[in-house]
Amino acid sequence: AQSVTQLDSQVPVFEEAPVELRCNYSSSVSVYLFWYVQYPNQGLQLLLKYLSGSTLVKGINGFEAEFNKSQTSFHLRKPSVHISDTAEYFCAVRIQGGSEKLVFGKGTKLTVNP
Amino acid sequence: GAGVSQSPSNKVTEKGKDVELRCDPISGHTALYWYRQSLGQGLEFLIYFQGNSAPDKSGLPSDRFSAERTGGSVSTLTIQRTQQEDSAVYLCASSLVAGGGFFGPGTRLTVL
Numbered sequence: 001a002q003s004v005t006q007l008d009s010q011v012p013v014f015e016e017a018p019v020e021l022r023c024n025y026s027s028s029v030s031v032y033l034f035w036y037v038q039y040p041n042q043g044l045q046l047l048l049k050y051l052s053g054s055t056l057v058k059g060i061n062g063f064e065a066e067f068n069k070s071q072t073s074f075h076l077r078k079p080s081v082h083i084s085d086t087a088e089y090f091c092a093v094r095i096q097g098g099s100e101k102l103v104f105g106k107g108t109k110l111t112v113n114p
Numbered sequence: 115g116a117g118v119s120q121s122p123s124n125k126v127t128e129k130g131k132d133v134e135l136r137c138d139p140i141s142g143h144t145a146l147y148w149y150r151q152s153l154g155q156g157l158e159f160l161i162y163f164q165g166n167s168a169p170d171k172s173g174l175p176s177d178r179f180s181a182e183r184t185g186g187s188v189s190t191l192t193i194q195r196t197q198q199e200d201s202a203v204y205l206c207a208s209s210l211v212a213g214g215g216f217f218g219p220g221t222r223l224t225v226l
Contacts, residue, residue, distance in 0.1 A: 028158075032214075034214045036214075038219075042219060043118075043208075043217040043219040045217070046215075053145050063201050081161050092157075098145070099162070099172070100164075100169075100170060101147070101170060101173065102157075102159065103159070104156060104157035104158075105156075106156045107156065
């Protein structure tokens, strides 16, 4: 069965600093990868996804992620964060050709301080 | 509507009562998913619909949980004889093709 590990439960950063949120997955078969953001008291919003092709994926709000198959990672990055990026970020994986379900990591709470 | 909607937004019920949670997916989306989000367990998959059939219901935690989808659109998640451990936010998502989904705002269920 596949699993997702988000190594940092909380990441505090200052405004305009770069940030990287780490995500590693475990799967015996090929996967699709996703990052979602959840603002307080709201549902999940898709930031970006990797299905195939270029391993560097650009998403909304200036975020990007790089799929690294050899390291089974899909880290999320933003070169300069804003206060409004404060939210919880979830990495998720779905196996190719199998169940449609997403398996989520435990989430990383990003807090951007002035 | 433009997005996935869920009702009610909040539901408080007494232990032992039955509850029904509703999901209206984005029009035309054939795939529909239910997830549960709780502090202790994070985000857990419950069930997946393709059209009106459920090819994957492996995440339903017990036989107290059931779900149906009618007309390839609205879905209802029913929890019978609710227990305190059922307290969570229940999230619905829909998608047109494979590749994640658009999530609704969720229903916060509190079982007293």
